[in-house]
Amino acid sequence: MKSDWTGYSSITFDELVDGDGKPRTGNEAVFQRLADLGPALVERQRAAEAEIRSMGITFTLYTEGSSIDRAWPIDVIPRIITASEWNTISGGLIQRLKALNMFIEDVYNEQNVVNDGILPAQWLEDSANFRTECCGVHPAGGVWAHISGSDLVRDATGQMMVLEDNLRVPSGVSYMLENRQISKRVFADLFRDLDIHPLDNYTEELGKMLSKLSPRDDVEPVIALLTPGIFNSAYYEHGMLATQIGAHLVEGSDLQVVDNIVYMKTVRGLVRVDVIYRRVDDLFLDPAVFRSDSTLGAAGLMAAWRAGNVALANAPGAGVADDKVLYSYVPDFIRYYLNEEPTLPNVPTWRCMEPDHRQHVLANLDSLVCKPANESGGKGVTIGNRATEEELDHLRTEIETDPRNWIAQPILSLSTSPTLCDGIIAPRHIDLRPFVLSSDEPFVSVGGLTRVALREGSLIVNSSQGGGSKDTWIVDESVRPDRLLEHRQPGQQQVQRSGNGQNPS
């Protein structure tokens, strides 16, 4: 029963199959097994949905006032990346984050990148997330963005590129982990027979990285995960990660600064906190320094951090490079700081504050995607060929009024992945958010969170705007489908992959 796949074709680059509907090199084994399932694939999808409900995996949509928790939407057909391509991608991410951390350290200290004319000073000053309060601070090892999630997309030619960097409080990693839990249950047979790289070492690596940040090396570090609380859209993730890494899940009111040292209030009195994995935005971290009406942070936190008495991950101000105008300079930063060519290219970007760029953008609004420089979650994004005349007029005025706040990019035909839509396998656009842990031993999650735009033709994958997700399989292409049977004879010892996250080279 392979009929479900015979009609499958995508108008753009498809991750699983080529233009002739044949599996791409390295995907043969997975394709074969999925095709063999036939209509039974739908049963696996139902099983996955049942698992989500029983595991209680939820996320929150702020637009839905009444019921704040929704079941996490997963599509059961995995997104496949070959191990050799993944090696290149993860190397490119490590390179990018190394340069980004050097950039952040530089702009809060010497500002050589500006003095040397790589980045115009004004674009730095205008970045909404440039916090002068962080100037002069040197976090341990020069790392500011300890945990980041860059969004990768593939264009019609199959080129993987970086769409944006998330250096503030990137979320989604719990869904990456849960998706794997689910697909291991509903595809136990495929996990047995295929060489799918494990990814659950992420939390172990996260815990290790955070522990190393502790300012005290004579005691077991106390790690706290600072959450804004149950109304935050990622609260589920905060709870799950805290449990897995052995961190205390705290809210701002649980913390107290005493003599420039951060403590948490417990039933046994105050306990000193060494490392805070904060999931609260900069401006809410410390009411004595930033927004005085914030109840989500702790007064005195910034002074304690500046004095080196507590580590904050991510460091305040790390989001300076999330500004989409600064994003457009990241390839230049890689060349400037590392003297290397970027492995992963950026999506071509026009900066509206540059007159010739602006002219081009205003003349081609209907064939570009325009984005505000300092928003996230897809807010304010206008896709030119899907906008009405009125929307474009409004956009034109906005760009002319505040050109610094706008960038434009070509409308990418994001790659597709086969997705079950009402029982039919159809191509849907996807992106990929891998998570990078930066330290002297950088680590990239094995795969990442693949987000999928569930509506036909839609390019918006954000889960806050109705997107779904898929498990991402990094598959060793050396395992050929015709070798499967001899490869996994009953009783044969299965090769255990060590959990250190190093990809085989």
Next chain:
Amino acid sequence: MSRFAVTHTTTYRYQSTVSSSYGQACLLPRSSPEQSVISAALTVQPQPAHMTTRVDAFGNLVSYIEVREPHQLLEVTATSEVDIVRPQIQFLPAVQESLAEARRKLVELEAVERVEAARFLTASSRVPLDDQVRNYALASIVEDRPVFDFIRNLTERINSDFTFDSSATTVTSTIADLFERGGGVCQDFAHLAVGCLRSAGLPARYVSGYLETFPPAGQPKLIGADVSHAWAAVLIPGAGWVNCDPTNNQFADDRYVTTAWGRDYDDVTPVKGVIYSNGGMTQLSVSVDVHRIVPDQQQPQ
């Protein structure tokens, strides 16, 4: 040269007991080419559990204050002695060059100075560069006239177009509020001047400090009757930062004591922070004394 002893006391009286207070103060005077700081100290009552002073991104001295003793009265006092020598601006050749020339010369500054200048060229949280500000500046802008005339004309216009009225605005007021009400205080005037200077393409700072004042004729000067003050400073290549005071329609002279500067008021807020208490009213009072002293003569403390 002038030497001043400055005492600036900020007192918070709380209706109910405050268990702890976390804040920061930007009250200690900074050094500059025109100002040498002879001594400066910050004292807080009750005694803080922790207090550190650091240099912020703009070179100002910012003190972090952590008070954890229950209290109903918090008093933050900054005392300092400074020497001030300011040049007579109008005699500097660079200010007699045209506005266009001054703007052009910004690109010839050394890289570090150019980067420093860029920080003060752009809109900031309290100084939007919107149509209202741009249009107001336009009436003073004559590209081929000396840049000195532009600054003087702008300072004069702000001084005459708006009335000094401390009931018209508050510390959180915007430039739009100043236009709407037609009056405000030095903070509002300085913000508008900074916005106009920036919209003319010149880097401009918001400066906080004090101005020596004189009592009405025949009356003794009362201790604590002075106020903190704010004005604008603009960078003219070849002349440095020129301080102009729209509130008093003059260029700053030896009577102006500088505490700190930044992009706008938010960068140099004198005292801010949070307190933990059971609620109730807070009463704030500020007392400032700017006292001229004769150098080399010991003053009674």
